[in-house]
Every structure is written in structure tokens, then in C-alpha cells.
Amino acid sequence: MSAPVLWVIVPILAAIILWFFRKNRDVSFLGAIGLTGALTILAALLPIDRLVSFSFFSANLSSSFSLLGRNLILVDAERSFLILAYAMLTIWLTMAWLGRTRRIFAPISIILVALMIAAIAVQPFFYSALIIEVAVLLSILILYRPGQESTRGVLRYLIFQTLAVPCVLMIGWLTEVAGNNPTDPALVNLMILLIGLGFAFWLAVFPFYTWLPMLSEESDPIAGGFILGMLPTFILFLLLNFIDGFIWLRDPTFVFSIYRIAGIIMVATGGIWAAFQTKLSRLFSYAVIIENGFALIGLSLRSQTGLEFFTLSMFPRMLAFAIWAYTLERIDHQKMEATLEGVKGLFRKTPWISLGLFTSMASLAGIPLFAAFPFRLILIQALAEQGGSFVVWIFIGILGFLIATFRFGAKIFQKPEIQEKPWEGRYSSILMLIAIVSLLLIGIFPKFFLAGTNHLLNTFQYLDW
Amino acid sequence: MFSSLLAYLGLALIMGSSMLLLIGQNHRIGMVLLAVQYLAVFLVIFQVWPLGLAAVKMIAGWMGVAILAATLLPETSSEDLELNISSRLFRLLLGVLVWVLFFTIAPSFARWLPVPYVFLWSGGILLGVGLLQLGTSQSPLRVIIGLLSVISGFEIFYAAVENSTLVTVLLAAVTLGLAVVGAFILNPVKTEEKP
Numbered sequence A: 001m002s003a004p005v006l007w008v009i010v011p012i013l014a015a016i017i018l019w020f021f022r023k024n025r026d027v028s029f030l031g032a033i034g035l036t037g038a039l040t041i042l043a044a045l046l047p048i049d050r051l052v053s054f055s056f057f058s059a060n061l062s063s064s065f066s067l068l069g070r071n072l073i074l075v076d077a078e079r080s081f082l083i084l085a086y087a088m089l090t091i092w093l094t095m096a097w098l099g100r101t102r103r104i105f106a107p108i109s110i111i112l113v114a115l116m117i118a119a120i121a122v123q124p125f126f127y128s129a130l131i132i133e134v135a136v137l138l139s140i141l142i143l144y145r146p147g148q149e150s151t152r153g154v155l156r157y158l159i160f161q162t163l164a165v166p167c168v169l170m171i172g173w174l175t176e177v178a179g180n181n182p183t184d185p186a187l188v189n190l191m192i193l194l195i196g197l198g199f200a201f202w203l204a205v206f207p208f209y210t211w212l213p214m215l216s217e218e219s220d221p222i223a224g225g226f227i228l229g230m231l232p233t234f235i236l237f238l239l240l241n242f243i244d245g246f247i248w249l250r251d252p253t254f255v256f257s258i259y260r261i262a263g264i265i266m267v268a269t270g271g272i273w274a275a276f277q278t279k280l281s282r283l284f285s286y287a288v289i290i291e292n293g294f295a296l297i298g299l300s301l302r303s304q305t306g307l308e309f310f311t312l313s314m315f316p317r318m319l320a321f322a323i324w325a326y327t328l329e330r331i332d333h334q335k336m337e338a339t340l341e342g343v344k345g346l347f348r349k350t351p352w353i354s355l356g357l358f359t360s361m362a363s364l365a366g367i368p369l370f371a372a373f374p375f376r377l378i379l380i381q382a383l384a385e386q387g388g389s390f391v392v393w394i395f396i397g398i399l400g401f402l403i404a405t406f407r408f409g410a411k412i413f414q415k416p417e418i419q420e421k422p423w424e425g426r427y428s429s430i431l432m433l434i435a436i437v438s439l440l441l442i443g444i445f446p447k448f449f450l451a452g453t454n455h456l457l458n459t460f461q462y463l464d465w
Numbered sequence B: 001m002f003s004s005l006l007a008y009l010g011l012a013l014i015m016g017s018s019m020l021l022l023i024g025q026n027h028r029i030g031m032v033l034l035a036v037q038y039l040a041v042f043l044v045i046f047q048v049w050p051l052g053l054a055a056v057k058m059i060a061g062w063m064g065v066a067i068l069a070a071t072l073l074p075e076t077s078s079e080d081l082e083l084n085i086s087s088r089l090f091r092l093l094l095g096v097l098v099w100v101l102f103f104t105i106a107p108s109f110a111r112w113l114p115v116p117y118v119f120l121w122s123g124g125i126l127l128g129v130g131l132l133q134l135g136t137s138q139s140p141l142r143v144i145i146g147l148l149s150v151i152s153g154f155e156i157f158y159a160a161v162e163n164s165t166l167v168t169v170l171l172a173a174v175t176l177g178l179a180v181v182g183a184f185i186l187n188p189v190k191t192e193e194k195p
Helices: A003-019 A025-045 A076-098 A105-121 A127-143 A152-178 A185-203 A211-218 A221-245 A253-275 A280-300 A304-312 A314-333 A351-365 A373-386 A389-412 A426-444 A446-459 B002-023 B027-045 B051-071 B085-112 B117-136 B140-161 B165-186
Strands: A051-053 A058-060 A064-067 A070-073
Touching: A003 A025, A003 A064, A003 A070, A003 A105, A025 A076, A025 A105, A070 A105, A076 A105, A076 A221, A076 A314, A076 A426, A076 A446, A105 A127, A105 A221, A127 A152, A127 A221, A127 B165, A152 A185, A152 A211, A152 B140, A152 B165, A185 A221, A185 A253, A211 A221, A211 A280, A221 A280, A221 A304, A221 A314, A221 A446, A253 A280, A253 A389, A280 A304, A280 A314, A280 A351, A280 A373, A280 A389, A304 A314, A304 A373, A304 A446, A314 A351, A314 A426, A314 A446, A351 A389, A351 A426, A373 A389, A426 A446, B002 B027, B002 B085, B002 B117, B002 B140, B027 B051, B027 B117, B027 B140, B051 B140, B051 B165, B085 B117, B117 B140, B140 B165
Parallel strands: none
Antiparallel strands: A051 A058, A064 A070
16 A cells, blocks of 8 residues: 555545435544544554554555556655644544534545645646645535625635636646756746745735635634635645745745745734734634744745744644634534624633633734744744844734734623623533643643654755755 | 637637626526637637547536536526626726737747747637636626636646646546536535534
8 A cells, every 4th residue: 555545545535435424423523533533643653665564464655656647655754744634634523523513524624634635745746736726626615604695705715726726837837848947037037926926826925815804704613714724734835845846946035035025914914904803703814814924934034943933833823723713613603703792701601612712812822831932932033133124023913913812812701791601511621621731731842742743844855954 | 721720710709708708797698608618718729639638628618517507597697797887898998908918918928838829819818808707706606707717718828838638637627616616606505504
């Protein structure tokens, strides 16, 4: 067997089988959780391209799999990413199960993650554009709630993600024409422009991020959170693959200046808009914009510190998004409004959900002791060493998000005007407790808990800045 | 010579159908125009691709049109496609501007894409008018037509430089997928609600 079969083909086939069990919610979700949990454990235990022997059997997973004349390749260094992807999917599925998300979420989310892994594994890279587009089209099935009136966010999401496809595919052809090391500066600039546009559409880089708040507001909290939280992480990883693969994208310093400027604009504008938000769903999307901005800034540093920030912050970021989305779903389920006024006194009604919500917001705001803080600190220090004036804009962005966090925090912990009966379930409380403790532990002992994610950097041969 | 004539016929059909789609107000006529657009794409691509492979694009496109058309029931109103006269005139002018733009800049494009001009004109016009559809409307049907046009325009460019079977299959899947998503959004069936 090969690694792409195990982590791409098997999950897709299993998801198709799970589709037929979707009438039974528990079977569908528990089957999906069991499958993704098993895939996570297998990714942790089974090395790729190396014989592994247990007492009763031995196996050798090859790294390559041929499909319609193209290769899917997953190397051993990418196992950390597989663990991260399937572990996060298991967490999302658990939250969706407990959160009573639509049953279709279980099979579709598995296929989406498998397709995104296929997009990272496919050689040549350019085919990833078409695989991602197929994933985007599938994601509409979970993002769009049948009968919902507003479709603006979903349509804009579809437009921007689809517009990325021609840009990235054209790069494939231009690379074939010019080779991996083109000498014509005009051609190089055209290639950089096309790839920049492609990734800007995918990652919702400024000014293409208008669909994020709309989509977040319209869609189911867990489905929307899953797409907004997971998709950029895969795309950013793909971007690193591209940078690693092409010298014309790796060498020009102005490309990294563009990443930096785009990242800083995203952090600053995202933070400023966040400060004025009165809806938690929209605030969530601004948190996504800020996080994507930070990831781009990390990349722009062109240093080992920047890359470490990039990989180490992946898990805490996705975990915080998952917790936030789950709490939004719980609030939505109780027919409460997830607005500044709507969450007034929430802590008295549902202490663990409230704590989970505040912890995820505090973590994404970069408050000390929470998961994102250590990495933010390292990033800002490194950025200040390279060019101090930019840091001011980062602080403005962080300040904006902090204001939003404390505004909502103050309302959540306020005494309600009418005392209502608490409505928190036992499983929700346990889940929130585990999630909150995880975010705190990662914040206090970051290197201990996230040492594994740093292995991701071994995937990239030429990123030895 | 004959195939070249067919390509120019394709270009004329693309210009006409895309413009009428941009200013049109009736969804049933719109579906016919979209089908004509895919026929035109086939006529252009047929110049450089084998008949079978070129036909894949047309058949996938027609299947997409059939999926969308099946969603638009006879009683479905064309209300969301309705435009006032000034809006239609504005779109017409923008469409003409796209024609002029692509006829003018085709020689510059040819530097990067060494393909016959008819490919640059057809692909560019389809792509440009598709972008206009996307930029000037929020109607789900217009957005899906716009996206299908953008992808078709790109396919014309791309056909001239790449004839991989896998890419053809995946692009056909994207065309069908867009049509299915369009059908899903235009006429959602309430099959599953939150328990």
C-alpha cells in the first residue's frame, strides 16, 4: 500500500460509504470520528518508505501513487502535517456531533480534508488548483443551508476561489515553457503576478476578503468555521510548497516584501474592523483575516524564526477557531443571538461555553498565557529587528482585536437582567474544559506540546534561510 | 481553411451569445445562449484538439446547461434577471469595451501565448464578459453563468497550450460541479434539517 492511498483514497471511499449511513446521525458521526482518529494514529505510527515490523505483521508504505498519469507523493516529513490535519478533523467532527450540525457534514468534511491533502501531494503542483476547486465546490454543500435567503457570501466565496484556478494553471504552463529558472525578467514578473493573484484569491488576502464576514454570518457556525479555519492552513502549506519548488519565487526579495505588506494590511484592517463588530460570527471572520495576515508576515521574514512561527502556530490557531465555532453553534442552537447584546450574562447560563468562547477569543487576540501569545511575541520581535515601523500597524491590529475581545468579555460576564435556567450539557462542559486546558497548556509550554509540528519544516528542501 | 472558418464562426457566436447573456432577461433564452456558447468553444478548440477531446468540453458544458435548465422550472420567474433599460445599455457598453480591449491587446498577449489570434480573441472576450457578469450582478444564476463563462474562456486559452487528458477531465468536472452548485443554490431541496 502507498501513503496517498491510505490518507487520500481510503478516506474518500470511506466517506462515500458513510454517506449511505447519514440517516443515522450517531453512526455517521461516530464512524467518521473513528475513521479520522485511526488515520491520525496511523500517521503517527507508520513511517513512509521504511519497513515497519510489529509482532504480527510488517508493512512498507511507499510514498508515491500514480493516478491518471500523475503522481500523488507524500513523504515521511509530511506525516506531521497528516497528523495535524486528521487530528483537527477529528476535533471538528466531535464538535459537529455534539453540536448537532447537519449530518452531511461528516462525509463531506472527510472528503474535503482528503482532497486538500491530495492537492498538497499532487505532482506537478499546478493540478492542485483543480483539486482545490473540486473541494470548494463540495464545500458549498455544507456551507449553504437549504432555503437560506442570503447567498451573497457563498457566491462571493465561490467566485474568488474559482478565479484562482486559471491563475495557478497558467503558471503551470509558463513554467513548462520557461523552465524552473526563467531568465526573462518580464516573464518572471508575469509568473509572480499570476501566482500572487491565485493565492490572494484563495487566502482572501486584502482586498479580496470581503466575502469572509458575509460567509461567516450566513453559514452554519461549525461548517463555516471548519472551512474558514482549515482551508487557509492547507493553502498556506501549499504556498510554502510552491516557494520551496521554484527558485523564481524563492529568490526575489520584493516578493517577500509584498507578503509582508499584504500581511500587515490584513492584521491592521482586520483588527480595526474587529473593534467595531457587534456580531460574534463576523468577528470570527476578522480573526481569520488577522491570523492569515500573521502567517503571511511570518513567511515574509524569510528566516527560520518566521517558518517556525508558521508551523508552530498552526495547531493553536485551528483549535481556537474550532472552540469558537462550537460555542457559536451552541448559542445558535439555543435560539439566542450571538451579538454583543445577545451574549449579555451568558456566563450565568452556560459557564463552560462562555469560558470556551472567551478563551478562544483571548488566545487569538494573543493575550499572555494563552496559546497564540508565545509565537506572536517571537514574530513581533523578529519583525522589529528587520524593520521597526511596521510593528506599529501590527499593534494597532492587535489592539483592535483586544478591544473586541474585552467588549464581548465584559458582556459575557455581566450579570443578566433576568435570571434564566442554565442550559449547558455535560458533554459540552467536558469538551470545553479539555479545550480550555489545552489552549492554556500550549500557551505555557509551547515547545513541549508542539515540538512535533516543527518536523513539518523538513518537508521543504530549499527553505534553509 | 475550413477549420479556420469554423474557428471564426465560433468567435462570432461567442461574441453574440456572451453579449446577449450579459444583457438578457429571460432565463430560458439564457440557457439556450449558454449552450450556443459551449458549441462556439468547441468550434474554436476543434482547431487544435482532436475531435473527441474537444467534444468533451461541449458535452460537459451542455450537461451543465441541462442541469441548470432542469432547476429552472417553467413557473420559475426571471425576476432576478430583470434589468432596466439604463442598466442594459451600461452592460452593452461595457461588453463592447471588452471586445475592443481584447482585439487591441491580443498582439501583446501573443508575446506570452504564441497561439492564433482567434484563440486570444475568443478566450479573452469570454473571460472578460464573464468577469463583467460577476462584477455587475448578485443574482445566483448570473453569477453561475459568469463563472462558467470565465472557465470556458480560460479553457480556450489553455487548450491552445495544453492537451492533457487529466486536465480536460478535471475542467469538465469543474464545469459540471459549478452547474450542480448553481442548481443547489437556485432550487435547494430541503432534504435534511438540523435534528
